[in-house]
Amino acid sequence: MNAISEITDIQQAAFKANCNVQERSPNPISKVTGLAYAVVQRPDLDSATKFFEDFGLLVTQKSGDKVYMRGRSNSHHALVIERGSAAFARLGFYAEEAELNKLAKHFKQTPKTQDSVLGGKFITITTPDGFPLEINCGLNSLPTINRKESDPWNYSDSKERINDCIRKDIAPVLVHKLGHSVYSITNVKESIEWFQNTLGMITSDFQFMNDEEIPSSAFLRCDCGDTPTDHHTIALALSPELGHVHTAFEVDSMEEVAMAKDWLEKRKQYKHSWGMGRHILGSQIFDYWRDQEGDLFEHYADGDLFDAKVPTGYHPFHKQSLHQWGPDISNDFAGLNHPWKLIKIVIKRLFSKDDLTMKRIKKLGKAMG
Numbered sequence: 001m002n003a004i005s006e007i008t009d010i011q012q013a014a015f016k017a018n019c020n021v022q023e024r025s026p027n028p029i030s031k032v033t034g035l036a037y038a039v040v041q042r043p044d045l046d047s048a049t050k051f052f053e054d055f056g057l058l059v060t061q062k063s064g065d066k067v068y069m070r071g072r073s074n075s076h077h078a079l080v081i082e083r084g085s086a087a088f089a090r091l092g093f094y095a096e097e098a099e100l101n102k103l104a105k106h107f108k109q110t111p112k113t114q115d116s117v118l119g120g121k122f123i124t125i126t127t128p129d130g131f132p133l134e135i136n137c138g139l140n141s142l143p144t145i146n147r148k149e150s151d152p153w154n155y156s157d158s159k160e161r162i163n164d165c166i167r168k169d170i171a172p173v174l175v176h177k178l179g180h181s182v183y184s185i186t187n188v189k190e191s192i193e194w195f196q197n198t199l200g201m202i203t204s205d206f207q208f209m210n211d212e213e214i215p216s217s218a219f220l221r222c223d224c225g226d227t228p229t230d231h232h233t234i235a236l237a238l239s240p241e242l243g244h245v246h247t248a249f250e251v252d253s254m255e256e257v258a259m260a261k262d263w264l265e266k267r268k269q270y271k272h273s274w275g276m277g278r279h280i281l282g283s284q285i286f287d288y289w290r291d292q293e294g295d296l297f298e299h300y301a302d303g304d305l306f307d308a309k310v311p312t313g314y315h316p317f318h319k320q321s322l323h324q325w326g327p328d329i330s331n332d333f334a335g336l337n338h339p340w341k342l343i344k345i346v347i348k349r350l351f352s353k354d355d356l357t358m359k360r361i362k363k364l365g366k367a368m369g
C-alpha cells in the first residue's frame, strides 16, 4: 500500500460517516451509457476548428454554421462547433431508447428527431444550475479508425525491438473519444443527486475538506452494470467560477499525451494550463490546454475502468490530492490567474443561495495552499 492510499484508508470512514450526499440512486429515472459529444459556440469557426484539429479531432462535416468533428471511435461527432458568442454550450449523452423514453415521460417531452446526418432521437433537459444536456438514442455512427499498433518497447531487461527503429509522425495526435466533462456547481447535494437520480450515475469517488457534510468534488460514472466504464464521465466541483471547468478526450498512451503536448506547444498560439502528470482519482496520465476562448481541454490516457459493483471512495481534498506525480497545480488550473475576476465572482456568490460560503472559501484557500 503506498502513502496515498494509506492516508485515504485512515480518513475514509470519517468522511463517509459525515457525508450527507447519497452514493448512488436506489431508483433512478433512467440510465445513460456515456458521453456522445460536446457542443461549443465560437465566433470564429475557422480559428476554433484549427484549435480542435491541432488538439486531435478530424472534421467530418461542415454544415452552415456548424462544424462536426470526430475522434477514432465510431461516434459520428465527439465535438460540434456552432457559430455564436463564445460558450461551452451543452453536452450530449448516449442512452438506450427505452431509457430515453423513460426520461421523456418523466420530463413530459416528446423525443425530437435529429437531422439526417446525425440520426436518432433526443430530448434536452437541464441540470439544477441550468446547464443543457441532450440525451440521445440511435445516433449515426462512423467506421472506427483503428489504433496504430504500438511499437515494440525495449525494456531494460526485456528487449522487444531488435534491428528495427522507431519513427513517429510529427502531427496532431488523433484522440480516441470524448471522455468526461467537469462542472463547477452552486448546490453540491442537489446537483450530485440530480445526476444520480436522473441519469443513474454512480459516485466513483468523493473528496472532502475537513469536517464537511458535503463533498468539495464528486466523480460520477455511468451505471453500465457488469460492463466496465470510465471512472468518471461527469465530475462536479465546488469552485468559485461556475459552469464548465474542463472537458477531456482520450488518447492511447503516455507517449501520445506527450506528443500531443509537444504539437500544441509548437503551434505557439494556445495556452498550456497544467501537466503532464498522473491523477489520483481515475489514475489518468493528463495534460491540460486552453483554447483561444479560454475553455480548458484535457488529453488523458490510461484511466481506470469500474463496473457497477465498485463501492464509492472517500478522500481528502487538498493541493496534492489531484495528482500522484507531475508539476504542482498551476495558478491557471486553480483559477488564480485573474484574482480580481475571482474576487468579483466570489462576492457575487456570497450573496446568492449557494454552498460557496465564506467559511468554505477559507477552507478551499487553505486546502489549495
Ligand SMILES: [Fe+2]
Residues within 6 Å of the ligand: 180, 182, 246, 248, 298
Ligand atoms: Fe479531467
